Amino acid sequence: MSNTTKPPIWFWVVSSVALVWNLMGVFNYLNQAYNQEAILESLTQAQREVFEGIPAWATAAFAIAVFSGAIASIALFLRKKWAKPLFVVSLVAAVAQFIHWLFISNAVEAFGSSTYLLPILVVVIGLFLVFFSKKGIQKGWLN
Template sequence: MTTEVIKKPPTWFWVVSVIALLWNLMGVGSYLMDAYVSIEQLEAMSQEMRELYEGRPAWVTACFAVAVFGGTLASIALLLRKKWARPVFIISLIAAIAQFTHWLFMTNSVEVYGTGVYIMPILVIAFGVYLVLFAKKGIANGWLK
């Protein structure tokens, strides 16, 4: 019979976990704003921006949803100190990479929006990788059960 030792995480674990949840909730907000664009908002877009929006394949929108809702669920799992946060963060990261691969390399988004379009994908992917590693550290240190 084996018993798992659950250690009390340090204060910074909770700080990072709350920041992760807030970050991912902002992603959910961004997804919802994107999913419920009004006719007025579409009409206010330039022709090139509207073509990018309307020409996006359904799988890209699905990746966006999996990335942000998965990240939110994994962040909640961190706060509940659950090991399954790590595989959910991995799924979320893979979805984000797929979404941004399409956005940056399969469309003319850089031509339409300029080179600033690289900033958010870099931030999202970097933070996603950090959260996967953070959850791994939480498991290794016995903070997650």
């Protein structure tokens, strides 16, 4: 038997924001995967070369990050503790993707120093969601 406690209202607020955040990631992935021509037309030549040079493993990491994050967010609503390992998978995949984007490709040179902002934000939010789900398990909100 598992002992669950009713979560506070702010749990549902954070879970809602997490779901919206991760669905935005899914939308961005799908846009990148299925709208490449429009994206490429909006880029400079240097940016286009970076975008076209993204290897399959980095694209796969992007997909794993956003879809596991979205499923983990749904798990929060279902109050399931398997949200935590999915958030961990999402975070690890995002870090792998950003290692390529920031340190292997020429993205920083092509897009500028602001290229660091989104990866930092994604990793911070990812760490928070892992911590949040861990606390949910400890408090008995997730079973």
